[in-house]
Amino acid sequence: MVHYASMIDFRSDTVTVPTPAMRAVMAEASVGDDVYGEDPGVNDLESFAAELLGKEAGMFVASGTQSNLCAILAHCQRGDEYLVGQEAHCYKYEAGGAAVLGSVQPQPVAMNAAGTMDLDTVAAAIKNQPSMGHFAHSRLLCLENTHNGRPLPIDYVDAAQSLARERGLALHLDGARLWNAAIADDRSPAEVAAGFDTVSVCLSKGLGAPIGSVLVGSAPLIEEARRWRKMVGGGMRQAGIIAAAGRHAIEQHLAPLANDHANATRLAEGLAAIDGLTIDGPHTSMVFVTFGDEHDPVAIAERLAAADIAMFPGPTARLVCHLDISAADVETTIEAFAAALS
Ligand SMILES: Cc1ncc(COP(=O)(O)O)c(C=O)c1O
Numbered sequence: 001m002v003h004y005a006s007m008i009d010f011r012s013d014t015v016t017v018p019t020p021a022m023r024a025v026m027a028e029a030s031v032g033d034d035v036y037g038e039d040p041g042v043n044d045l046e047s048f049a050a051e052l053l054g055k056e057a058g059m060f061v062a063s064g065t066q067s068n069l070c071a072i073l074a075h076c077q078r079g080d081e082y083l084v085g086q087e088a089h090c091y092k093y094e095a096g097g098a099a100v101l102g103s104v105q106p107q108p109v110a111m112n113a114a115g116t117m118d119l120d121t122v123a124a125a126i127k128n129q130p131s132m133g134h135f136a137h138s139r140l141l142c143l144e145n146t147h148n149g150r151p152l153p154i155d156y157v158d159a160a161q162s163l164a165r166e167r168g169l170a171l172h173l174d175g176a177r178l179w180n181a182a183i184a185d186d187r188s189p190a191e192v193a194a195g196f197d198t199v200s201v202c203l204s205k206g207l208g209a210p211i212g213s214v215l216v217g218s219a220p221l222i223e224e225a226r227r228w229r230k231m232v233g234g235g236m237r238q239a240g241i242i243a244a245a246g247r248h249a250i251e252q253h254l255a256p257l258a259n260d261h262a263n264a265t266r267l268a269e270g271l272a273a274i275d276g277l278t279i280d281g282p283h284t285s286m287v288f289v290t291f292g293d294e295h296d297p298v299a300i301a302e303r304l305a306a307a308d309i310a311m312f313p314g315p316t317a318r319l320v321c322h323l324d325i326s327a328a329d330v331e332t333t334i335e336a337f338a339a340a341l342s
Helices: 020-028 038-052 064-075 098-102 119-125 154-166 180-183 187-195 219-231 238-252 259-274 297-306 327-341
Strands: 057-059 078-087 105-109 137-142 170-175 198-202 211-217 277-283 288-290 316-320
Touching: 020 238, 038 057, 038 211, 038 238, 057 064, 057 219, 064 078, 064 098, 064 137, 064 198, 064 211, 078 170, 098 105, 098 211, 105 119, 119 154, 137 154, 137 211, 170 180, 170 187, 180 198, 180 259, 180 288, 198 219, 198 327, 211 219, 219 238, 259 288, 259 327
Parallel strands: 078 105, 078 137, 137 170, 170 198
Antiparallel strands: 057 211, 198 211, 277 288, 288 316
């Protein structure tokens, strides 16, 4: 088995391991039974995250997938639908959970590489006009920020929010990497979250926590989402141990995301100078590398793995900078790419 922990691992920002300081706060966390609402660390994280994101209430969940699912089910009833980008995580990569578990129909809409949808197309797909009973009821518009590392343009978010309001839709933001958008756009997390009814943020991507996401929104919506969390088996007991890691992750690792963005910038610049590579990015912490036809991406990934550099092979490889990748690692990687392609 490949021992990724000893490699410079660009596969994702989810591969980070807890720092000694994070492990220390986890070890010291005071805990209680969170299903009874008695875990002080979970309660603290939920209100801390809600305040940071400018919302009334928060709910700690195991994953981004569970967070998005609970949000969609809190907004939509059986026979309703949510409008969502064709490439969005909460349409394409969440195992059809809203349809399977909530009988909520997704209405996917084509997306641009920037993570945006044509809003006229979105408007045309909204079904809340009389239909003689033909249509599912459109209830919710979901956006994703960042999408493939790209922060959504602020005027696009404003326009999408206006459209949703005019047409009576609620708004959910999959902000798994909202933190990166905030750093890149020099805005507060609350500014990026503004105008959405619910926002899901991940603690285990970029911020370095081992597990966990938080869903924030109004108190009634979070109460409804909490019921769904229980139904999908997401009620956790002494979860304060992981909530402590989550709070530590926000407090200690949010500002240093700027280092990941700087490392991605240097990586993109270094790789762009190598013949046979086409570079897209940096997009916050991510760089996309397309190999020329003369190169076999699998063979290159193997050569890089022999130099202790991990990435998913493919015609276009996504390289993600994160907490466990240093500026020196980036220089090592640029040299290893040059050697692997020579
Ligand atoms: C944009 C986005 N949303 C949601 C998720 C789901 O998060 P999780 O893997 O914690 O379920 C991911 C996971 O990579 C993601 O990239």
